[in-house]
Amino acid sequence: MNKVIITGSNGLLGQSLLTLFLKEKDKYQIFGFSRGKNRSGRTDFEYVSIDITNESKLKNQVNKIKPDFIINTAAMTQVDDCETNKQACDTLNVAVVKWLTEISSTINCHLIHISTDFIFDGKKGNYKETDTPNPLSYYGWSKLKSEEVLTNSKIDFTILRTILVYGKVYDMSRNNIVLWVKKMLEEQKEITIVNDQFRTPTYVVDLAMACKLAIDKKATGVFNVASNTLLSIYEIAQEIAACFELNKCLIKPISTATLNQTAPRPAKTGFDLTKTNNQLGLYPKSFKEDLKRFKEKLI
Ligand SMILES: NC(=O)c1ccc[n+]([C@@H]2O[C@H](COP(=O)([O-])OP(=O)(O)OC[C@H]3O[C@@H](n4cnc5c(N)ncnc54)[C@H](OP(=O)(O)O)[C@@H]3O)[C@@H](O)[C@H]2O)c1
Numbered sequence: 001m002n003k004v005i006i007t008g009s010n011g012l013l014g015q016s017l018l019t020l021f022l023k024e025k026d027k028y029q030i031f032g033f034s035r036g037k038n039r040s041g042r043t044d045f046e047y048v049s050i051d052i053t054n055e056s057k058l059k060n061q062v063n064k065i066k067p068d069f070i071i072n073t074a075a076m077t078q079v080d081d082c083e084t085n086k087q088a089c090d091t092l093n094v095a096v097v098k099w100l101t102e103i104s105s106t107i108n109c110h111l112i113h114i115s116t117d118f119i120f121d122g123k124k125g126n127y128k129e130t131d132t133p134n135p136l137s138y139y140g141w142s143k144l145k146s147e148e149v150l151t152n153s154k155i156d157f158t159i160l161r162t163i164l165v166y167g168k169v170y171d172m173s174r175n176n177i178v179l180w181v182k183k184m185l186e187e188q189k190e191i192t193i194v195n196d197q198f199r200t201p202t203y204v205v206d207l208a209m210a211c212k213l214a215i216d217k218k219a220t221g222v223f224n225v226a227s228n229t230l231l232s233i234y235e236i237a238q239e240i241a242a243c244f245e246l247n248k249c250l251i252k253p254i255s256t257a258t259l260n261q262t263a264p265r266p267a268k269t270g271f272d273l274t275k276t277n278n279q280l281g282l283y284p285k286s287f288k289e290d291l292k293r294f295k296e297k298l299i
Helices: 012-021 055-065 079-084 086-107 138-151 177-186 204-216 233-243 274-280 287-298
Strands: 002-007 028-034 046-049 069-072 110-116 157-162 191-194 221-225 251-254
Touching (some): 002 055, 012 204, 028 055, 055 086, 069 086, 079 086, 079 138, 086 110, 086 138, 110 138, 110 204, 138 157, 157 204, 177 233, 191 233, 204 221, 204 274, 204 287, 221 274, 233 251, 233 287
Parallel strands (some): 002 028, 028 046, 069 110, 110 157, 157 221, 191 251
């Protein structure tokens, strides 16, 4: 029986991990760490209400459980908020990873951490795990620092880099591109979407599976997790409209420059999935195919 702590168990990935792991209760004992109440809609795991930015509380709780694996999904993910509140971003996105690494080293625990395409500058696109990062935003910089905490440590770790994650879970505290575009178009609202940023969106079910494969295969190192076809965000919105049979004419293309966002975004990301296919045994499909799976689950 593997003991697994999921930090951020109230989040999109956190709740998706609960769904996946709790199907095999004979293999995994699950502990969820999140702020406030358990908002996952499930009670068949051990929930710990904790602010993980409290170092001593975090280390004490982890030490009490002595997990075999920690999956760290909690993060400050709003890119513009990170730019304006750098201290909070440093604490959650970097210091917490350092503390988890320190405690993991004393109890011999394997740490699985989630990173992002925003560690790259977006000039090249189709990034390999070995490409050189150059973050444009504070969020990207904080995630790169968190990766360095792990790569400079001696613990067993897995870094899963991912892109534009979407899905639906019991309690949605944050929106995501698919649900937002779908809702706006259903309400017949016109939306403006950038046509000069390119991404390979990630179905959260696949990201959760990548975490589980990392555990089951004890796969260490860095892996890319995303869908396999690069699209502009405008094309992504068009695919959403097509899948849910909504009015595409409501989607208007705009350029990034007109948005005036606080934090700069990389123009073209997307991942090379060769290593993930070969070593993790995960074969992500196109956004179009993933959307179909997502729609079937929604109905
Ligand atoms: N979403 C994306 O598009 C995307 C893209 C690339 C990488 N990622 C990475 O993927 C990971 C998972 O993302 P996600 O979309 O699942 O994030 P999410 O939905 O925002 O979930 C994060 C969870 O962590 C919890 N949390 C935040 N601060 C905490 C604290 N101090 N103590 C305890 N819990 C805390 C949040 O609690 P509350 O709900 O109470 O706030 C939330 O439930 C993150 O590392 C993110 O950086 C995400």
